[in-house]
Amino acid sequence: MKPPKTKRSMRTISIDDTLVTELKKYQTWQKRNKLKYGANYIEQEYMITQANGKALSEFRINDIMKTITNKAKLHHISPHGLRHTHAIMLLESGADIKFVSDRLGHTNIKMTADVYLHITKKYESENITKLDRYLSN
Template sequence: MKLMKRHKINQKEVYLRYKNYKATTENIIFHQHDGRWLRTNVVREYFKVVCKRSGVPVFSPHALRHTHAVHLLEAGANIKYVSERLGHASVKVTADTYLHITKKIEDDALTLYEQYIEI
């Protein structure tokens, strides 16, 4: 989080210093100098470089999105919230894609139910 905050400050400094850099109206973390999204191939290739440099397995940036979604669901986030956050067309898309992934979600749901009926 500290690095992300520093990045946002640096972004604002760049916008002020260079006239050809435009702030994006969307909440995009990394973007082209004119405010548009970075091209997918640029992100993918740079991500590979960073993974190798860091000594971690090389995954796609999409794997981070997938992991984030699963972590949210395992943490108990509402599936409607997760669906909206991911920009899915429906909750069904999210459920079909992510809910079968993890045994933890199933176990947690059963535990919640057991606690509920014991009351």
């Protein structure tokens, strides 16, 4: 695995209870594998690993995601694509841009705005509606 691009890449983010539950199930699976592989289990600092504990390469992660999306008959999306989707969904749901910027590890809000705000038509539409309401009062 490659080291993070910047110091801000290493950060703690909030996650919802559903993801916490799924991660706990995954940890249980890892513990079973650790017992199964014994001394051959490779201890890692990564959450997502192969059954024997070995870290997944970025290429292997993409292969796994391609398999999953093919089985589900969905378009393939890369891990980085999921990051973009997450950011857009946050913004479209009304999340504050400062929150999104911090969550993504951007150095400033301008970077987040430049990359994401022009993408979301819903955001544009909602803001035009806000302006219309303001002008109507």
